[in-house]
Amino acid sequence: MGARPEQVPGSPSWLTGTELARAARFVHEADRRAFVAAHLLVRLAAAAVLDVPAHTLTLLQHCDIHGPGHGRPYLKEHPELGVSLSHTRGYVAAAAGPGKVGVDTERVPAGPFDVSLAAQIDAPPDVTGNHDLIRLWTRKEALIKRGELSLDTVRSPxxxxxxxxxxxxxxxxxxVAAVTDVRAGRVAL
Structure with missing residues (x-):
């Protein structure tokens, strides 16, 4: 699923205290809205797969380094279901399904080719424009969210x-790029 933040139905009351605290730390209101919308959208995506009400799902994250609210997300009620979410200013995306899932959404920057990012991800020589570069980055970021790459291994083939x-x-x-274990399609809100 993907949408503009204002198109995502639901209520911030669905979010955990940890999610609400993270949302409150955003400086820009547009970024806060995108964060909240992405956290609602992943519940909607999972609810569509599970055929349950979205407000009954608790999204959790835990990272050994950064603590609660960071790390790969999972559902308390259905930890076996793969879930992933992404947000950028003005757009959010979420994925849910069996196995590992990863989704990333990014804006294509205007202006000159981002040589630094190209070097960071070891873009092939035929990638010469920002559109193709961000397309490659979203794919690799989706793999990072699946746990198959890291920022240290993002240069790997x-x-x-x-x-x-x-x-x-x-x-x-x-x-937007979504990587799944099974064939996936976009679902409308």
């Missing part, structure tokens, strides 16, 4: 065998 890739473009400048 990627085999797509056994993975399914779903991508879309939201005009004028947003790209």
């Amino acid at each position: 990627v085999s797509w065998e056994g993975r399914h890739l779903l991508e879309w473009h939201v005009p004028p400048d947003i790209l």
Whole structure:
């Protein structure tokens, strides 16, 4: 699923105290709205898969380094279901399904080619524009969210065998990539 933050139904009351505390730390209201919308959308995506009400799902995250609210998300009630979410200013995306899932959404920057990012992810020489570069980055970030790459290994070559890739473009400048274990499709809100 993907949408503009204002299009995502639901209530911030669905979020945990940890999620609400993280949302409150955003300096810009647009970023706060995107964060909240992404956390609502992942519940809606999971609810569609599980055929349960979205407000009954508790999204948790825990990272050994950064503590609660960080790390790969999971549902308290259905930890076996893969879930992932992403937000950028003006757009949010979420994925839910069996096995590992990862989703990323990014804006394509205007202006000159981002040489620094290209070097960071070891972009091939035929990637010469920001659109193709961000397309590659969203794919790799989705793999990071699946737990298959890290920022330390993002330069590694990627085999797509056994993975399914779903991508879309939201005009004028947003790209989304979802990587799943099973064939996936976009679901409307």
